[in-house]
Amino acid sequence: MGxxxxxxxxxxxxxxxxxxxxxxxxxxxxxxxxxFDGPLRVLDLSExxxxxxxxxxxxxxxLKQLMLDSNRLTAxxxxxxxxxxxxxxxxCNNKLTGLPETLxxxxxxxxxxxxxxxxxxxxxxxxxxxxxxxxxxxxNKITDIPDGIENLHATELNLNQNQVKQISELISKxxxxxxxxxxxxxxxxxxIPLGILTESKVSTLTLQGNLFEMKSFMELExxxxxxxxxxxxxxxxx
Numbered sequence: 001m002g003x004x005x006x007x008x009x010x011x012x013x014x015x016x017x018x019x020x021x022x023x024x025x026x027x028x029x030x031x032x033x034x035x036f037d038g039p040l041r042v043l044d045l046s047e048x049x050x051x052x053x054x055x056x057x058x059x060x061x062x063l064k065q066l067m068l069d070s071n072r073l074t075a076x077x078x079x080x081x082x083x084x085x086x087x088x089x090x091x092c093n094n095k096l097t098g099l100p101e102t103l104x105x106x107x108x109x110x111x112x113x114x115x116x117x118x119x120x121x122x123x124x125x126x127x128x129x130x131x132x133x134x135x136x137x138x139x140n141k142i143t144d145i146p147d148g149i150e151n152l153h154a155t156e157l158n159l160n161q162n163q164v165k166q167i168s169e170l171i172s173k174x175x176x177x178x179x180x181x182x183x184x185x186x187x188x189x190x191x192i193p194l195g196i197l198t199e200s201k202v203s204t205l206t207l208q209g210n211l212f213e214m215k216s217f218m219e220l221e222x223x224x225x226x227x228x229x230x231x232x233x234x235x236x237x238x
C-alpha cells in the first residue's frame with residue numbers, strides 16, 4: 001500500500017475516528033501506524049495476510065471496535081487487554097488456538113466474534129465480563145463446555161460446528177443466557193443437562209446435527225418447560 005494512500009487514510013481517520021486498512025495484502029502492520037496521532041474509535045485491519053499484531057496496539061486507548069478478520073494470526077497480543085473502551089473484538093477466520101487472559105480486563109466488551117479458528121478449549125477468560133452480550137465461537141475445535149461457564153454473562157452463545165461432547169451442568173446457572181447454539185457437534189443425548197430445560201433462562205436452543213434424533217430430545221423431561229419459554233419469547237416478537 002502506497003504512502004500517499006496511507007496518508008490520505010490517516011488524514012480521514014483523524015477527522016472521523018475510523019481507520020480502515022483492509023484488503024491490502026499486508027503481511028505486517030504499516031510502520032507508520034505506530035505514529036498515528038488521533039483518537040481512533042474503529043480500526044479495521046481485516047482481509048490482509050497479517051501474522052501478528054504489534055504490541056503498540058494498546059496506544060489506541062479510545063478504540064471501541066477492532067476488526068482483525070481473515071488474516072493469518074496465531075495469537076492476539078496481551079496488550080489488547082489494555083483497550084479499556086473496547087466494545088467489539090472480531091478475529092474470525094484466523095489460526096488462533098487461544099485468547100489472551102488479559103481480555104478479562106475489557107470491562108466494556110459487548111461482543112466477541114471468533115469463528116473459524118483453531119480453538120480447542122472454551123475460553124473461560126470470557127466469563128466474568130459483565131457487559132459481554134454475544135459470544136460467537138462457531139466453527140472451531142472446542143470439545144467441551146467446562147465448569148466456570150456459569151459466570152458467562154452473555155445472552156447469546158454460538159458454538160455451532162465445533163466438537164463439543166460434554167456440557168457442564170452449571171450452564172443452567174448462566175444469569176443472562178437466552179440463546180444457545182450447538183448445531184453440528186458431537187453431543188449424545190445424555191450430555192444435554194436437563195437444567196438447561198428446567199432451570200435456565202434459555203429460550204432458543206439449537207441442537208440439530210448431533211448424535212441423536214431431535215424427536216428423542218423432544219421427549220426429554222423438562223422439554224415442555226423449555227417450550228413454554230420459547231413460545232413466550234416468540235409471542236413477544238410478533
